[in-house]
Amino acid sequence: MRCRFAPSPTGYMHLGNVWTALLCWLQARRGGGTLVLRIEDIDEGRSKKEYTRALMEDLTFLGLDRDEGPDAGGPYGPYRQQERYNLYEAAIERLKRLNLVYPCYCSRARITSVSGAPHEGELSVYDGRCYGLTEAERRRQRKKPSLRLHVPERSISFTDGLYGLQEEYLPTKCGDFVIRRADGMYAYQLAVTVDDGAMGITHVLRGRDLLGSTGRQILLSSYLGYQTPKYTHVPLLIDCAGHRLSKRQHGITVRELRAEGITGRQILSYLAYKGGLVREACLYDPDRLVQQFDIRNIGVKDIVIDADPIEAIKYFGH
Template sequence: MRGRFAPSPTGYIHLGNVWTAFLAWLQVRQQKGTLILRIEDIDEQRSKPEYTQALLEDLAWLGLDWDEGPGKGGPYGPYIQQERYSLYEKALQELQAKHLLYPCYCSRARLQAIGAPHEGEHHLYDGHCYGMPEEQRRQMDRKPSWRVHVPHVSVSFTDGSYGPFSDYLPRVCGDFVVRRADGLYAYQLAVAVDDGSMGITHVLRGRDLLSSTAQQIWLMEVLGYTPPSYTHVPMLIDASGNRLSKRQQGITVRSLRDRGVQADAILSALALAGGLVSERRLYHKGELLRLCNFQTMTTHDIVLGDTWLDELIHA
């Protein structure tokens, strides 16, 4: 087993990040596999080196160690996305050679105007620029983004938490961007290349990314990689139903540590809230590794209200 935790250094990590990191660590350690830490910093405007350093410190304080990644090295590096751009460019060239890429000149205003026809549906691209004549392209006065043209196929997979899926690509993702107009690589391309080239066999991540799994599997297969097995886990939400955010400073690891909360107390409280253990008490990391049971983990989003946080802080 080769699993990974792949955070973005756009702020200090919070309980939502810890929840995913803990479960990824737990899955790999229980199977005596290899855990990779990958820094996903292709969002160059929001990613900061100081957040990367803080992330490494916070994970170390929590005791969530990794086997390959920053500070460790390994045979599949580099482990920081901004150092992997040559791999993404090579992937784009492969997609171009397969006649799957095309430039998209649509403005942000036009893309927003397309909208989603019904509440809760994806904002799918309508293929406006697909098949545009070369002469018309030469007349465009703006830099294009680059989209991959998806075929009329369904991708089937079985999620470790939510069971079997069969997603029809034109309906779940449509033709999606792999390189933005400003030259930055898109997440879907980077994650497919990284998971494939690093030999990741198991991906555990938040349920919010479940809807993009089919397109990533398809893209990995097109690029010649073997897709991993996926397990999506419930999100941590506040009492109002909003997912936890880095903007909520009170729930960062640093804030909790400054208030005297122990690392084991954080992990114990999350394990209990997620249904991995049944007894409310302080577990040491070795106990969590031995006792946590993925089979009993809830599939519903987990509410962490003010009472929950107060109990954690004053435990």
């Protein structure tokens, strides 16, 4: 078993991040596996080294150790995506040799106008306009293209660890999708697939907001010759108004909690209790959380935290 926690260093670690990190850590420790910390920093404009350093400090403070990562080393490094661009480019070259990739000159405005505004959780479906362009038509284009992967007319299915059987017909789910943007940045779908495959990740646990990405990643894995991991998507932490805790929503951070004198054990115990991993609202030793861990206990509904989480978490020290 090889598991991974793969955060983006675009802000300080908040409770939503800790929830996922805790579950990844519990999964690896309960299964006697290896936990990999991978820093997903391909968003160069928003990713900051100071957030990477803070994230590793916060994980240590929480008691969530890792077996491999930027600070721990390991045989599958480097563990920062910005240091793995050569692997992504090699993957694109392989896909090109399989005649699966083509340049796309469409603007975002055109794609939106064609596909319409998607509902929450849905993707804009690309209509494949540039797939049929001739070489002569491509040479006449003046815009720098993105690269898209052409999807086959078949369904991708998998069984999620919590949400059960999932099936996606990619032509109507998302259409041909971008693997490298027009500005040269590698797309998330490509980078995460290459990283999971090259690092030998066998179990992927992440938030349910990424459930819709899985079909594309399974397709890419098959083309690139990787073994498909076992996927488990988990409910998100939300506030009393139903908003997801995130960096953009200014979800409460580990730094803020530390400043209030709250310990790592209190934070983990609070999340384990709110998430249904344990039944009693008390302070837990991490080893006890490992012993009691059963992913099925958390259910599939998003988890509502207290209106005043700082005071609620402090309670777990009494």
